[in-house]
Amino acid sequence: MPAVQTTHSSAQKAPFYKGSSWILGSLLEMEKDPAAFMERLLQSYDDVVRFRLATESVHLCIHPEAISHVLHDNHMNYDKQVFDYKMMGSRLLxxxxxxxxxxxxxxxxxxxxxxxxxxxxxxxxxxxxxxxxxxxxxxxxxxxxxxxxxxxxxxxxxxxxxxxxxxxxxxxxxxxxxxxxxxxxxxxxxxxxxxxxxxxxxxxxxxxxxxxxxxxxxxxxxxxxxxxxxxxxxxxxxxxxxxxxxxxxxxxxxxxxxxxxxxxxxxxxxxxxxxxxxxxxxxxxxxxxxxxxxxxxxxxxxxxxxxxxxxxxxxxxxxxxxxxxxxYPPAWSIARRCKKDDEIMGYPIKSNSLVFLSQLVTHRHPDFWERPELFRPARFSADEIKSRHQYAFFPFGGxxxxxxxxxxxxxxxxxxxxxxxxxxxxxxxxxxxxxxxxxxxxxxxxxxxxxxxxxx
Ligand code: HEM
Known part of the structure; x- marks a missing residue:
């Protein structure tokens, strides 16, 4: 199984998930079983992880702080000029x-x-x-x-x-x-x-x-x-x-x-x-x-x-x-394109690169949820909500x-x-x-x- 490699260059790029194919990066893994692919990324336990889908460089933001940055704090720098929305638009909506x-x-x-x-x-x-x-x-x-x-x-x-x-x-x-x-x-x-x-x-x-x-x-x-x-x-x-x-x-x-x-x-x-x-x-x-x-x-x-x-x-x-x-987040991922060079949690993000946020990954991450695999509605009591980052849970985006x-x-x-x-x-x-x-x-x-x- 391909491993997550931490790059130690001076640019301090986000850790890179190499993927199974030299040419296509992680595209085949994503196509074959996206749930298993997301699970593998989740296990990297990093705030932001990089991978490649054919020619596209993608950053998956896992940490709620990174998610807040893309959807809220610096939202003007992220648009929907991405493959998903373009195709959904041209074919259906x-x-x-x-x-x-x-x-x-x-x-x-x-x-x-x-x-x-x-x-x-x-x-x-x-x-x-x-x-x-x-x-x-x-x-x-x-x-x-x-x-x-x-x-x-x-x-x-x-x-x-x-x-x-x-x-x-x-x-x-x-x-x-x-x-x-x-x-x-x-x-x-x-x-x-x-x-x-x-x-x-x-x-x-x-x-x-x-x-x-x-x-x-x-x-x-x-x-x-x-x-x-x-x-x-x-x-x-x-x-x-x-x-x-x-x-x-x-x-x-x-x-x-x-x-x-x-x-x-x-x-x-x-x-x-x-x-x-x-x-x-x-x-x-x-x-x-x-x-x-x-x-x-x-x-x-x-x-x-x-x-x-x-x-x-x-x-x-x-x-x-x-x-x-x-x-089971009904919308399990959100994609954006970075307009101008940016930095997320200390990692550089190049303009034009893709940024993914996945509710499925963050909502089940053990750093933000205790025993995430358990169904425990009490997690949503007022006290427990207060003790969490707002973007640890984002089923409706932000x-x-x-x-x-x-x-x-x-x-x-x-x-x-x-x-x-x-x-x-x-x-x-x-x-x-x-x-x-x-x-x-x-x-x-x-x-x-x-x-x-x-x-x-
Ligand atoms: C459990 C139910 C729902 C979930 C989990 C959900 C999830 C989401 C998410 C995650 C987004 C943001 C997508 C992005 O940022 O790229 C979104 C956008 C949107 N949703 Fe929902 N949704 C739900 C129900 C609804 C309902 C009931 C309506 C309308 C009656 C609706 C209409 C829309 C529309 C129009 C957008 C686009 C908003 C915009 O970009 O201005 N959704 N939804």
Whole structure:
């Protein structure tokens, strides 16, 4: 196995992980098994480690101080001109918020931000409650069955994001969207790790990706088309986007509009669905935590699905969601490009080099977490949070590009998880569940669990 070598030159470069290939560096390791590769880097126990992906020099920032430097303290020096975002943009999301950069990103972010204000999030909670109640009724009919939680959670979170942000009920489209999204996620990841430049067409992978992208765009076009002429009647993100006017009183370019809606639709449900799926996996292995959540929800909500205010009081549920995202961060890595020569924790970073941050690595690092392999929600008690570096835990990123939907996602996850635990128990069916590191972190081959209704 290639070793981490410490360079002792006067430049004091960060330790270098040599990789298995002289020509491709660590590209093949990353492609073959990204989880194992990340685990190997984690074991280097360094603050910053260097490696090479073909011609790209990469610095992985492991220490929270280094992460804070890139995302927050010196964020102006790091942009998104990286392979991942460029490919995601050119193949699927265009110039939506996630893949956009520079002044155009700032303009769009300012435009969308009001849809995520405290007041709006509060208003969304009643839609989340309604969708969760419907979902519980469906589960009552499925009592005792084995269900794939990945599919179940994706359908529920898709319905919620469709109704809250775009006033559209996507209950009947969830299977189609789920398949197309899964294909796009797989194809994009394979394309990314293949090291083949974006301009080189790569059949049939590209064909499948294009088909999935077109399916998703068709759904979005339908959402926008249905709203035309009724913009004023709604108080949601779609109306904000449709009523926006620039200094020349021009509306948003239709392509930009489609990119924004598609980005929010995908980013706004898949990550939360993964967080909930992993939470149910962990809870299925820890029945005592299930009982704890169930009794907390009964006491605080008296048998009702929680609303916005109540989610704040559901401390155990909040901790379980956070501890889940520590162990299984739905967005497991963030990439940036360094614009001008910089220094991170004493190590020089050359302009144009790539910088990686990995939630999966830092969230499981023994220097920042005691017994990191254990599921222990109490790590997120107020006292323990205070004693840690803020960037030891960064499931939603940080700085100006912090996830716009962080509060939305936390509230949604707590509402859903508490309600499910209040009424059902989940039992594991597989001994081992592997991670699949695509653009998001999913359970490999889904997550079947058996649901059992509690006796009231
Ligand atoms: C558990 C759920 C979620 C997780 C773990 C998550 C994670 C993240 C992370 C790590 C980023 C930063 C990426 C970077 O800096 O390169 C991000 C950005 C973003 N997320 Fe989320 N997200 C979640 C839920 C949501 C929801 C519910 C929405 C919308 C309803 C959303 C919309 C976005 C958007 C639009 C961006 C780009 C923001 C910008 O750059 O201005 N996410 N998310």
């Amino acid at each position: 265009g110039k939506g918020l996630l893949t956009n950069d520079g002044p155009s990103w700032l303009k769009q972010r300012r435009l969308s931000q009001p849809a995520f204000s405290h007041k709006r999030i509060n208003a969304y909670s009643s839609i989340m409650q309604r969708c969760t109640e419907d979902f519980l009724k469906e589960w009552q009919q499925k009592d005792g069955q084995e269900l794939d939680m990945s599919v179940e959670m994706a359908a529920l979170t898709l319905r919620i994001v469709g109704l809250t942000l775009f006033g559209k009920d996507l209950i009947h489209e969830s299977a189609e969207i789920g398949h197309a999204l899964s294909d796009a996620n797989q194809m994009l990841t394979r394309r990314l790790f293949s090291g083949i430049p974006d301009f080189v067409r790569f059949m049939p992978l590209d064909f499948k990706l294009k088909k999935a992208a077109n399916q998703l765009r068709n759904v979005v076009d339908e959402i926008i088309e249905e709203r035309k002429g009724h913009e004023e009647d709604y108080d949601d993100l779609l109306s904000i986007l449709m009523m926006a006017r620039d200094e020349n009183d021009r509306g948003m370019d239709p392509v930009q509009m489609r990119d924004e809606v598609l980005t929010l639709l995908l980013a706004g449900h898949e990550t939360t669905a993964n967080a909930l799926t992993w939470a149910l996996h962990l809870l299925s292995l820890h029945p005592e935590e299930q009982e704890h959540l169930s009794s907390e929800c009964r006491t605080v909500c008296q048998g009702q699905v929680p609303d916005f205010q109540k989610t704040k009081e559901l401390e155990a549920a909040n901790r379980v969601v956070q501890e889940t995202m520590r162990l 700085g100006p590009r912090l996830c716009i939907g962080a509060d939305f996602a936390m509230m949604e996850a707590v509402i859903i998880l508490s309600s499910l635990m209040m009424e059902f128990r989940v039992e594991p069916l597989r001994e081992k569940v592997d991670m699949e590191l695509l653009i998001t972190l999913r359970p490999k081959d889904g997550l079947p669990l058996r649901i059992q209704r509690r006796s009231v």
